[in-house]
Amino acid sequence: MAIQLTDVAATRVQEFLKGRGKGIGLRLGVKTTGCSGMAYVIEFVDEIQDDDSVFESKGVKVVVDAKSLIFIDGTEVDFAKEGLNEGFQFRNPNAKDECGCGESFTV
Amino acid sequence: MALLQISEPGQSTAPHQHRYSAGIDLGTTNSLVASVRSGQAVILADINGEALLPSIVHYGTDRKLVGKAAQEMQLVDPLNSISSVKRLMGRGIEDVKQLGDVMPYIFITDKTSNVPRIQTATGNISAIEVSAEILKTLALQAEQSLGDNLAGVVITVPAYFDDAQRQATRDAAKLANLNVFRLLNEPTAAAVAYGLDQKHDGVIAVYDLGGGTFDISILRMNKGVFEVLATGGDSALGGDDMDHAIGEWILAQANFQSVDARLSRQVLIAARAAKEKLTKQDRVQITIENDEQQWQGRIDRDQFDGLIQPLVKKTLMLCRRVLRDANLSKQDISEVVMVGGSTRVPLVNQMVAEFFQRDLMSELDPDRVVAIGAAIQADVLAGNKPDSEMLLLDVLPLSLGIETMGGLSEKIISRNTPIPVTRAQEFTTYKDGQTSMSIHVVQGERELISDCRSLARFELSGFPPMTAGAARIKVSYQVDADGLMSVRAEEKKSGVAADIVVKPSYGLSDREIEKMLRDSMDYARDDISARMLIEQQVEAKRVIEAIDAALASDGDSLLSKPEFRKIKQARDKLQKEIQTACADKLKKSIRAMEKVSETYVARRMNASVKQALTGKQINQVKI
Numbered sequence: 001m002a003i004q005l006t007d008v009a010a011t012r013v014q015e016f017l018k019g020r021g022k023g024i025g026l027r028l029g030v031k032t033t034g035c036s037g038m039a040y041v042i043e044f045v046d047e048i049q050d051d052d053s054v055f056e057s058k059g060v061k062v063v064v065d066a067k068s069l070i071f072i073d074g075t076e077v078d079f080a081k082e083g084l085n086e087g088f089q090f091r092n093p094n095a096k097d098e099c100g101c102g103e104s105f106t107v
Numbered sequence: 108m109a110l111l112q113i114s115e116p117g118q119s120t121a122p123h124q125h126r127y128s129a130g131i132d133l134g135t136t137n138s139l140v141a142s143v144r145s146g147q148a149v150i151l152a153d154i155n156g157e158a159l160l161p162s163i164v165h166y167g168t169d170r171k172l173v174g175k176a177a178q179e180m181q182l183v184d185p186l187n188s189i190s191s192v193k194r195l196m197g198r199g200i201e202d203v204k205q206l207g208d209v210m211p212y213i214f215i216t217d218k219t220s221n222v223p224r225i226q227t228a229t230g231n232i233s234a235i236e237v238s239a240e241i242l243k244t245l246a247l248q249a250e251q252s253l254g255d256n257l258a259g260v261v262i263t264v265p266a267y268f269d270d271a272q273r274q275a276t277r278d279a280a281k282l283a284n285l286n287v288f289r290l291l292n293e294p295t296a297a298a299v300a301y302g303l304d305q306k307h308d309g310v311i312a313v314y315d316l317g318g319g320t321f322d323i324s325i326l327r328m329n330k331g332v333f334e335v336l337a338t339g340g341d342s343a344l345g346g347d348d349m350d351h352a353i354g355e356w357i358l359a360q361a362n363f364q365s366v367d368a369r370l371s372r373q374v375l376i377a378a379r380a381a382k383e384k385l386t387k388q389d390r391v392q393i394t395i396e397n398d399e400q401q402w403q404g405r406i407d408r409d410q411f412d413g414l415i416q417p418l419v420k421k422t423l424m425l426c427r428r429v430l431r432d433a434n435l436s437k438q439d440i441s442e443v444v445m446v447g448g449s450t451r452v453p454l455v456n457q458m459v460a461e462f463f464q465r466d467l468m469s470e471l472d473p474d475r476v477v478a479i480g481a482a483i484q485a486d487v488l489a490g491n492k493p494d495s496e497m498l499l500l501d502v503l504p505l506s507l508g509i510e511t512m513g514g515l516s517e518k519i520i521s522r523n524t525p526i527p528v529t530r531a532q533e534f535t536t537y538k539d540g541q542t543s544m545s546i547h548v549v550q551g552e553r554e555l556i557s558d559c560r561s562l563a564r565f566e567l568s569g570f571p572p573m574t575a576g577a578a579r580i581k582v583s584y585q586v587d588a589d590g591l592m593s594v595r596a597e598e599k600k601s602g603v604a605a606d607i608v609v610k611p612s613y614g615l616s617d618r619e620i621e622k623m624l625r626d627s628m629d630y631a632r633d634d635i636s637a638r639m640l641i642e643q644q645v646e647a648k649r650v651i652e653a654i655d656a657a658l659a660s661d662g663d664s665l666l667s668k669p670e671f672r673k674i675k676q677a678r679d680k681l682q683k684e685i686q687t688a689c690a691d692k693l694k695k696s697i698r699a700m701e702k703v704s705e706t707y708v709a710r711r712m713n714a715s716v717k718q719a720l721t722g723k724q725i726n727q728v729k730i
Contacts, residue, residue: 012145013113015147016113016145016146016147019146019147020146020147026113027116031119031518031521032517032518032554032635032638038635040111041114041119042111042112042113042114042119043113043114043115043116043117043118043119044113044114044115044116044146045116046116047116051624051628065628066628066631067552067627067628067631070631070632071635080110081110082110082254083154083251084151084152084153084154084248084251084252085110085251085252085253085254086110086144086252087109087110087111087112087144087145087254088110088111088112088113089109089110089111090111
């Protein structure tokens with residue numbers, strides 16, 4: 001399995017990395033908190049750690065730490081617009097239950 | 108479905124705790140709002156894609172309009188459509204009298220207040236209130252774009268604004284219900300947008316030529332702090348004067364028989380269009396046409412340059428004066444930043460570059476650069492950057508958490524967070540009438556307390572008894588630059604608080620830290636399922652406790668025998684399952700339990716409302 005970005009998401013990540021002027025890729029992960037168990041983490045990567053897995057999707061390096069990978073393996077990340085608001089969305093096959101906000105989930 | 112933004116490494120926030128912020132350029136003619144999204148400062152446009160909000164508010168008899176809609180009303184109802192209030196901010200009645208010719212409004216002065224007010228159809232309005240309307244509109248625009256509330260804003264003000272003018276700006280923000288992180292000088296914001304705060308120290312000139320005003324500021328950057336050395340300018344010099352110069356040239360060429368207000372307005376609009384085109388083209392065609400008269404002509408870049416040269420020379424004279432005030436020569440200036448729409452004019456760029464004898468910073472959109480800089484600063488102040496990257500001293504080796512019901516660790520500050528850092532989270536009580544809470548501070552990545560390292564325990568006691576879940580206990584963890592940790596717990600309703608100081612990394616070798624990290628990965632899946640199960644067990648116990656208490660107090664009176672039995676059965680089943688069932692099954696049983704007791708809960712509510720109201724008159728009831 002792996003982590004995939006949609007075309008739109010990959011383009012936007014590349015733009016953001018370019019605008020930021022540094023960074024080697026996109027870190028995806030989870031942390032245990034939130035209204036329904038776990039919350040998504042999405043960050044720039046400046047440094048790859050020993051326990052990280054690195055995927056390549058549409059020219060973007062996607063970095064996931066070993067602990068998070070179990071819970072988001074197979075996830076597709078999209079970039080969407082809702083009215084004026086825009087941002088990244090996770091389509092995670094491991095998630096059973098999402099809280100209404102979509103920021104946290106349970107497995 | 109939430110739309111997520113990319114955070115800086117280690118700066119991810121808990122759900123619903125995004126620290127969204129915005130930078131606001133509150134201008135005399137136009138205002139803008141910008142924010143940092145996924146690491147990029149962007150201007151936030153309104154629903155129609157318009158970035159610039161005209162700083163105009165229309166106060167009609169039955170409605171208030173802001174921006175473009177108010178601008179349209181200006182032609183038909185000038186007295187109730189208020190513009191350029193920035194000139195009035197923090198000004199007293201005496202100052203305003205001097206502006207009398209410029210501002211067409213009717214000013215009201217009453218003896219009780221020193222703030223001049225403008226008479227409108229809605230009432231008498233102060234400049235602060237007008238600014239607040241503009242800020243409200245921009246904040247709403249930002250919140251719609253970001254999908255959440257703003258934690259705070261940075262608002263820009265001219266470098267020459269005095270304390271009264273700055274305070275008036277703050278008051279306007281307060282009225283608009285905005286949290287102001289700080290006010291930022293406009294030239295400083297422009298320098299930040301170009302990243303000059305991250306560069307070596309030096310002296311920067313900011314040349315700001317807008318529509319109606321010219322400002323020149325000399326800043327000195329010293330260890331990341333900008334100091335304003337001198338400012339100068341002319342509050343009636345700008346792009347509008349260029350339009351007038353071209354307009355007069357057109358009138359001289361066309362030699363119209365009579366020029367009424369409408370025609371001169373038409374000429375001015377044509378002049379402005381010609382000016383804008385001449386930034387890209389060498390020559391433009393101008394056509395003026397109305398019912399009686401028409402004229403067609405051409406103007407080229409050289410002619411245009413000749414017309415505006417005196418204006419640009421005037422700005423350079425002011426630059427020279429400001430340098431003299433700051434006791435500096437042109438050679439002392441290390442960077443020149445160009446701000447304001449009128450710096451798009453090629454002659455302006457050319458003459459300013461010749462004057463300072465250097466290349467100019469003009470790659471960013473000069474209309475937007477101030478808002479962009481403010482947004483970058485707001486992002487840092489909101490805590491989304493590792494403290495502007497300069498205060499970055501160290502990171503936390505392991506997460507710091509707190510013990511919650513059932514022996515679980517809830518992480519408050521996650522590992523690799525740069526210190527100094529402060530994070531807080533709210534907790535509540537578990538039982539009715541609970542008056543104290545034990546705070547257990549732990550360190551480590553594992554989900555169960557037994558697998559983490561205990562750092563400190565202390566008690567928050569003496570808050571008033573409340574029903575379970577009603578108390579609001581805010582626990583804040585603070586780690587200072589030396590790695591010293593302090594924990595504070597406060598019950599927010601009563602104000603009862605307790606704190607303790609601990610040193611988290613004390614006694615842990617690198618190898619131990621490494622092992623704790625390894626374990627957290629090896630046991631990740633076990634840990635999570637254990638956590639899920641414990642969470643459901645805690646919930647099940649809470650539900651049982653609540654139903655037991657309820658049944659004991661009024662189960663007999665509110666329930667028929669069969670109803671009572673049914674609830675009791677569900678309760679006993681749940682009780683049995685706490686020890687045996689898996690998380691999913693337990694969750695289903697909890698839901699079933701809640702379903703069975705739904706009507707009972709409703710009856711209890713009705714009964715308690717009835718009890719509260721019986722025998723009382725309507726005016727005795729407190730809501």
